[in-house]
Amino acid sequence: MAETEFWITPAAAIASAFPDGLTELSPRAQVNLRGDAEDASFMTAVKTATGIDLPETPNKAATGKEFKALWLSPDEWLLVGEGEAATLVQNLEGALKGQHFAVNNLSANRTIFELSGPHCHHALMKSSEVDFHPRVFAPGDCLQTLIAKAQAIVEQVEEDRFHIYVRSSFSRYVGAWLAEALAEYRLAD
Structure with missing residues (x-):
């Protein structure tokens, strides 16, 4: 996508430290x-x-x-x-x-994170007031909520994969928050 190929988000500065299961997607x-x-x-x-x-x-x-x-x-x-x-x-x-x-x-408006793996539901539930348990939130569902007090859109793409859309100006903060939310599960695995 030519119009976004050189974009760098604030989260890019910390993306190399993201744990398995957290990725910043290329611009869409x-x-x-x-x-x-x-x-x-x-x-x-x-x-x-x-x-x-x-x-x-x-x-x-x-x-x-x-x-x-x-x-x-x-x-x-x-x-x-x-x-x-x-x-x-x-x-x-x-x-x-x-x-x-x-x-x-609005392509420059939001950064998209992908949260995936066996602990993605738990990491989201630690980060929002929404119940992301598979009984109530399933692939094909999306909603607007707060992730760590930052406005976000959460979309469940597959059973253990979510896309999280956050304002680019909050991307470094939310990326660090989600990385921390996954930290306890890295130790448990």
Whole structure:
């Protein structure tokens, strides 16, 4: 992705010290989309532009070919993927022309951490008030919460793998926090 290939986040300064199970992902396209999910023409236009049926169920993610869509509110989604954000924005604006919508490239706004392995659920539960136990939070779920008092979006990608989206300015702090949350499990293994 040319537009982000030279980006360095604050977390990059400490990433080499991250324990197994914690990684800062390379930059991804992140586009915020707002519109009326009850308007069939809006939903059809988004599917035409992205190949994704936007999730209408709260706190769910939907995956397409190049991008995935995270439900943030009844009229808001975060589209994330490997493709070019500018192209996605252009495609959405073209498909939605004449409709009431908002689309913004937020790629530089958030850093994405991947938390994985047998202790990822416990590390998240130590870091947030949300119950991330597999009985209540499963692959395909996402939500907005606080991780160590920093605003974050948490998405469960697989049974033992999460993506955590945090503002870039908080990435070093949250990265260090998550590394510390995993520390006790390194000693136990």
